Amino acid sequence: MPNDSGSIDPKAIWQSQPREVSTAMLEKMVRRKAQELRRKTRRELLGSFAAPVAVAAFSAIGVSLDYNPLQRVAFALAMAWSLAGVYVLNRGTWPAKIAGDAALATGLEFCRREIQQQRDLSRRFLRWSFGPIVLAIGALIVPAIPSALRGGGALPKMTPFFTLLALWMIGLFAIRRSRRRELDREIDELNDIEKEHSR
Amino acid sequence: MGESQASSTADVSQDRLYRDAAEQYGSALERLARAYEANADKRRDLLQEIHFQLWRSFERFDARCSVRTWVYRVGHNVAASHVIRERRVFSSLVSLEELQLLPDKDQDRFAGDNCINLERLSALIRQLKPLDRQVIVSYLEEMDASAIGDITGLSPAGVAMRVHRIKQVLARRFHEGGRHAE
Numbered sequence: 001m002p003n004d005s006g007s008i009d010p011k012a013i014w015q016s017q018p019r020e021v022s023t024a025m026l027e028k029m030v031r032r033k034a035q036e037l038r039r040k041t042r043r044e045l046l047g048s049f050a051a052p053v054a055v056a057a058f059s060a061i062g063v064s065l066d067y068n069p070l071q072r073v074a075f076a077l078a079m080a081w082s083l084a085g086v087y088v089l090n091r092g093t094w095p096a097k098i099a100g101d102a103a104l105a106t107g108l109e110f111c112r113r114e115i116q117q118q119r120d121l122s123r124r125f126l127r128w129s130f131g132p133i134v135l136a137i138g139a140l141i142v143p144a145i146p147s148a149l150r151g152g153g154a155l156p157k158m159t160p161f162f163t164l165l166a167l168w169m170i171g172l173f174a175i176r177r178s179r180r181r182e183l184d185r186e187i188d189e190l191n192d193i194e195k196e197h198s199r
Numbered sequence: 200m201g202e203s204q205a206s207s208t209a210d211v212s213q214d215r216l217y218r219d220a221a222e223q224y225g226s227a228l229e230r231l232a233r234a235y236e237a238n239a240d241k242r243r244d245l246l247q248e249i250h251f252q253l254w255r256s257f258e259r260f261d262a263r264c265s266v267r268t269w270v271y272r273v274g275h276n277v278a279a280s281h282v283i284r285e286r287r288v289f290s291s292l293v294s295l296e297e298l299q300l301l302p303d304k305d306q307d308r309f310a311g312d313n314c315i316n317l318e319r320l321s322a323l324i325r326q327l328k329p330l331d332r333q334v335i336v337s338y339l340e341e342m343d344a345s346a347i348g349d350i351t352g353l354s355p356a357g358v359a360m361r362v363h364r365i366k367q368v369l370a371r372r373f374h375e376g377g378r379h380a381e
Binding site: 010013015016017030034103106107189190 | 247354
């Protein structure tokens, strides 16, 4: 929207946007969304259960098979660890949590809390999701290493699979770590802003 | 008054507060959603989420701040959460200081066409980190420093500093572009 001097007034451009959704339509959408929330929460809950339950099931098989006692203890620990992880990983992450906080917190407080939550989630992922997987796989392969070194057992045949798995784990760990550092920097930046410019 | 009657009165009040706010600030919230999401379908979802959270939030409205501040806080915070959770988008965002140093990729796209200018302005806003985005959107909505401070939590000096930078960026990107096209 150019003015008399030929320059553009950004405020006028911004405020002259046409509406895309009517208020009546939004009200209908909100009602539908309220009904959908319960279904969505259930779906997300089931989704977040999939990986830990798979690890727990794998570990349960390990416990029930005829392995040595130390291996079975490791499998049992992996099972308990992954099931505990379901609770720890999902604590406080449901979309239902946002409403009250969103209005009571200022932008600065809310952004910092949200970024902290993402960082904690990343940290908890490594500890509570990645950890049991590593333990369960370790329980499976570590006892087989001595016989593999002597040239026997099935482990040498599975070397390509375990190599790929190790690479995937290293990659995942590195990505999560760099993401966490990035989030730490953002939190530091918001803390600095708060020190200098908060009310 | 029985418990169920009290709860029903609260529901009516929540619905009424939401309806009034949606009526009064509906178009502003739509503009706010544009500042956070470029994709039209995702933007509609975001707007729906903002309205839903707004409706839910009025259950706890206690008039400690104005309805306008409440509405904008919910809108900005829900939208900021949307941005922060989109990892790839969040990693590429810049602060106002950094934005001042970036070249304008759309410089040649200047036209008298309002749609193109709106696209340029929206794209510019969407490069910013959430807190700076809150300030620029509030500035474009003609809010004063005190209202911007209520929403963002920044001090008047902090708001003034950011608004000054915003004016410089907008002047460089739009006013100079306007003269260039004359």
